[in-house]
Structures are given as C-alpha cells and as structure tokens.
Amino acid sequence: MPRAATTSDAFNAIAEPQRRRILTVLKGHERPVNDLARALRITPSRASKHLRVLRKVGLVRVRGVGQHRLYGLDASGLKPIHEWVGGFEQFWSESFDRLNEYVQELQQKENPGGIRS
Amino acid sequence: MPRAATTSDAFNAIAEPQRRRILTVLKGHERPVNDLARALRITPSRASKHLRVLRKVGLVRVRGVGQHRLYGLDASGLKPIHEWVGGFEQFWSESFDRLNEYVQELQQKENPGGIRS
DNA sequence: GACATATGTGCCCATATGGGCATATAATCA
C-alpha cells in the first residue's frame, strides 16, 4: 500500500514543492490559473491539477465561475499542521543542548562510541 | 516524474502518518526499534524502514551500535517546516473574516454566484 | 453561429512509495 492519497491529507498536499510555491504565491492575492502558471513557469494544465489537489484538501478556494476563476488561499487547513509541528518546538532548542553535551563528551573522552547517521 | 524523494525532504518525510506517529512517540525518550514497533503495533521491519527515512532526512538520530540501537528525536529539521507554515498564520484568522463576508453576501443577495468546491 | 481564450480532465508513462516476506547482518550469550 502506497502512501495515503494526497487529496485527503494536508500534510501530503504540501509535501509537493510546486504546491507549496502555489500557496506562497497566493498569499498576495487571488489569481486565475493562467496567471499562476505564468508566475511559476509551469503549464496551465499542471497548475490546474495542483490546484485541484489543493482545492480538495481545502487549502484553496475558487471564486467566480467563468472564463476566469480566481483561486485564493484558505490557510485554515494549515493550522493543524502548524500545531502538530509546533508540538516539537521545545525539542529543537533541546537538540542544541544535546549536541553541546555530545561535543563536550567528544572533547573529554577520545572515543565517542556513539552517534551515527 | 513523481514527487521528490521522501528521503531528501522533511516535508515529504512527515507526510507519512506512521512516521508522524514515530516522531510523536520519540518525544518521550529514545527507543530501540522493537520497542517502537510494539508501541505502534507495526512490524519491526516496517518500523526500521520508516526510521531509515527519518534518519536520512535527519529527523532522528541513532545512538549506540549493537544489539540495541536507540533512536532519538532530532527535531531541528522540523523548524523550517514550522517557519514555512507559520508564514501563513495571519491568513488562517483572515479566512474567518472572508468567510463571514461571504456569508453576509449570501444573506443579502440571493445569488451567491461564487464559491465552489 | 464561429471563434478565441481560459480552464479542467482523461489517458499514458516512468517512477517512488509502503508493505510483506524472507533473508542478511550484527551483537550477545551459553
């Protein structure tokens, strides 16, 4: 079984660099597909497909039915992600502490015995 | 071309629910693979593979070479993600405003003309 | 209606993925 469908999970949706770029561009203001495609130097087709994914997970909204459809940001779906990742905030300062400890150990003993990538 | 390799991008690495669970469990303390596998009710093999990915993107460190290898959190790789997503923070409060505007429009005019999923 | 523009979708392909399973590798102990 491959990974869960992109269209059902915001984590998965923003795993795609292009889609992150799209969201970033949409911070400014709403844009039609062609505009977006031009801005990101991708095919309208590609843009449309990515937007479809973003729409399905609710990170993007469409306004106006017609020749021009304006895509706009709906960032509320990013909130859970921010919260989940934020739950680790205490740990990335702690990492530095641990690293320091480790470096000190290295300097004291000659044999680290330990960390591998 | 499919999506960028999971092993080169933290965004992609945490797109997998199991890996998120692993990271969450590792918040508590370091754990050997079997321990983790038991905690998450997955095969040691599976756990090992996910840990390999997390190791490659640097979200996890291994300590101790031997029968037991302790996996520990290295959350520093989550920081960029937190920052990227945090860049949208202003927008998910704004979303509510826009939604309210939309609802008001709906109540006034009878024809929304607009938002589609 | 005919046409141009804007957007969405279907089909095909190459590729990465996650899981299952068997097996390899590593370390500890009798």
Add this chain to the structure above:
DNA sequence: TGATTATATGCCCATATGGGCACATATGTC
C-alpha cells in the same frame, strides 16, 4: 562455535503520483 535476539535490507507487488499531451468544456466576443 552455535544459538538467540535485534535490526537492517533486498525483492516483489499494488498503487498513487506528477508530468505531457491531446482534448473536452466553459465563457466571452465578434
């Protein structure tokens, strides 16, 4: 050394992915 435990990896498969391309669809304009 042989056995046991712990962990990693290789192979295979089903599936989802992203892109290219052609085409369908929708809208606006003449």
